[in-house]
Amino acid sequence: MGTQERERKVYRALRRAGLDVIPDAVPAGTIPFAGGYGVEDVTGGFSHPYATPRLVERLNADWYDLAVSSGLLDHRREFLVMLPQGTRSHRAAQEHLHSGSDAPMLWTRVRLLDRWDIMGRGAASAFLGVRAGHPAFAMMALDSSVYIVASTGEAGVDVFAVGHPDRSENILRRMEQIVLDDSPYDHPQGKWQIAVWLKGRGGSTAALSDR
Template sequence: MSEADVADRLAATGLAFQNWHEKDRNYIPVGLTALSIHFPDVPGRMYSSVANDDPDILEKANVGWYRTARDGNLFESADPRFLVGAKPTTDARVWQWAVVRLTEPWDIMGAGGRTGTLGVAWCRPGFAMLSLDGEVIVRGDTWENEIGTVRVRTPRHREFLDFARTIADDPSEPPAFRTEIKTWLQTFE
């Protein structure tokens, strides 16, 4: 998979690839965003879900994503750019942040999963998104009986940072991911 392939797959979902995030800003690593939503006391949490057997699953899930993202300040109406986690190559072990712009028409939950960029299948999301200021995380996920979107503020509380340090010190994690986490944690020291 090349950068052009990533751009084409994102375009099919309504996300125009702008470029890969430059390392000028120390954002939370893509892999940590999935873990951040499991802390119940994270301020700014918003949740939207749809049952897997709902006949209007696509429409409701897309509306839920948009409301969660827009109301949570993932992007601004005048400038609908944000970051999305993507693999730069097929064999990459660590996901990177890509800068994207929301375009019309878009289909995050359906086409996003079908293309494999934002999930594993149609209406089976699995994505990480981050606001350009690094403050808002929006995760799309598939659970046993529902799919949905969760929005949280980037966690900075002691429990999460301690948890991130544990992962950064775990030799079973990919070295590049561990380095990414350690670099992000330096922001708080």
């Protein structure tokens, strides 16, 4: 996707949700993946059933409280959000979410604007969920000190904060597994980024276990 097309299809949608994209500004050394965390890695979070009154408003308020208390936002209210690269629309990203031909999911730097609606407009049309009140996203502090993930289940919404994902043995093991396995669901570019990051940090999860 060209720069102008990505601006029209992706960045404008994010801006309507209150996120201003800062292109090509992901800090060097950012952990490229933070899945596979364990219960012991979770440092905060919240859950709400879909029947919660004023669900979107409640989700937005709790997300902001968690973002501030966990350190997701820096002094300029900037952070990272995981976005599919090269997709032409939110619908296209959803259609190819679980196929081997999906675009790689990579970090993008954003700034939270004064007026925002992450759990409403964001979840509905800005690559941050399925529809309003049904978020699905991953966010990271610029210094990789906290990872926040939202998921939409059968009964409600769960949002968790994971502290220092780059130190989690669970996450590091999962990253090594992705590099070693030949799974059609792991995009080659994302897999390559994980391999480069692991090599750059030196050592392995086995070394961590020996500490």
